[in-house]
Amino acid sequence: MPFVPVLHAEWIKIRTLRSLLGALTAVLLVTVAFSSVTAAQSDHSDPLYSVFFGVSLGQVAAVAFGALAVSGEYRGGALRLTLAAVPDRTRWFAAKAVAVALPVLAVGLLTGLVTLAVGRATVGLSWAEGLRGALGCALYLTLMALLATGLAAVLRSGVGTLGLLIPFLLIVSFVVGDLDSGAADLLPDRAGQLVLHSSSEGPLGPWTGLAVTALWTAAALGAGAWCVRRRDA
Numbered sequence: 001m002p003f004v005p006v007l008h009a010e011w012i013k014i015r016t017l018r019s020l021l022g023a024l025t026a027v028l029l030v031t032v033a034f035s036s037v038t039a040a041q042s043d044h045s046d047p048l049y050s051v052f053f054g055v056s057l058g059q060v061a062a063v064a065f066g067a068l069a070v071s072g073e074y075r076g077g078a079l080r081l082t083l084a085a086v087p088d089r090t091r092w093f094a095a096k097a098v099a100v101a102l103p104v105l106a107v108g109l110l111t112g113l114v115t116l117a118v119g120r121a122t123v124g125l126s127w128a129e130g131l132r133g134a135l136g137c138a139l140y141l142t143l144m145a146l147l148a149t150g151l152a153a154v155l156r157s158g159v160g161t162l163g164l165l166i167p168f169l170l171i172v173s174f175v176v177g178d179l180d181s182g183a184a185d186l187l188p189d190r191a192g193q194l195v196l197h198s199s200s201e202g203p204l205g206p207w208t209g210l211a212v213t214a215l216w217t218a219a220a221l222g223a224g225a226w227c228v229r230r231r232d233a
Contacts, residue, residue, distance in 0.1 A: 003095060006086050010099035014069060023065035024103055027141060028111045031058030035115045039122040051119030052133050052196040055140065056169075058111065059189070062104055062141040063165050064158075066148030069100050070224075071158030093228045097149055097221060104145040108138035129198065132206065136195030139210055143192060143217045150220030154227050185209075188216035 014020050035054030073079040073096075086092040112134030119125050125133075152161040169189050184190050185202045194200050194209030204212060 003091060006091055006095040007098055009085070010092075010095045011102075013072075014099055014103065017068075017072070019068055020065055023061045023068065024107050026061035027058050027065070027104070027107050028114070030061055031055050031111045031137070032114050032118065034058070036118050036122070039119050046198050047119075047123045047125055048129055048133050048198040049193075049196050051123055051125060051130070052112075052115055052137055054115065055111075055137050055196060056189075056193065059141060059144045059169060060166055062108070062145040063148040063169070064162060065104060066100050066145035067152040067158045067161040067165070070096060070149050070152035071156070071161065074156045089228050090225060093153065093225050097146060100145055100149050101142050105138055105142045108141035109134065111141070112137035133196055136206060136210065140192045140195060140213065143210070143213045144189070147188060147213075147217045147220045150217065150222070150224035153224030154220070156227075186212055188213045 031052075031054035033054065034057050035051055038053040039051045073082060082092060083089060086095075115137065116125070116130040116134045119133075120130060148161055148165055151165065152158060155161050155164070185204055191204055191209040192213030194202075194204055195206035197206070200206065200209070
């Protein structure tokens with residue numbers, strides 16, 4: 001089967017599941033809400049991050065979206081039906097990844113622009129710095145959703161994926177950052193969020209940080225694709 005019909009089928013699955021639409025909505029609402037509060041109360045030592053702070057919480061919804069989009073295939077024998085229609089497992093998984101990435105990228109860009117509008121009214125960011133944050137917000141959220149997509153294909157469980165990633169993002173990453181900033185710079189979330197900071201003191205810049213996150217994501221997707229090809233449905 002050609003790639004486009006497979007992608008269309010995967011998009012139909014996503015847009016007809018309320019839990020996935022709810023996760024996308026939460027990306028926007030949670031990020032904007034927490035960013036608004038932080039921007040209003042911050043001392044603005046890092047104005048860009050004070051405006052986009054909500055991304056650190058909104059990413060949880062993006063991760064949930066990526067994990068649930070894949071883990072649903074492993075319930076009730078759904079994957080066997082999918083692979084009966086699309087025997088090429090690599091093509092199916094690629095279509096699933098694209099079907100996850102595109103809506104998160106669109107919602108992430110909308111989230112970044114709305115957050116930027118709120119931030120400019122509160123903090124007075126320059127357009128150049130603010131647009132970098134808005135674009136970085138969209139790219140970072142997309143990469144984290146795809147990271148969860150790959151991991152969910154490895155673990156075959158939405159609960160397992162969220163149980164691993166969410167504590168890591170909300171707790172472990174901060175603990176490691178406090179103990180050893182050098183190691184923390186290479187963690188997927190901390191590296192990617194450098195694009196949301198006004199300046200960086202470490203070896204990575206805003207775009208090289210996103211590149212590090214992209215490498216983590218590529219590794220997770222590669223592992224997920226390998227598991228999809230090698231394991232029984």
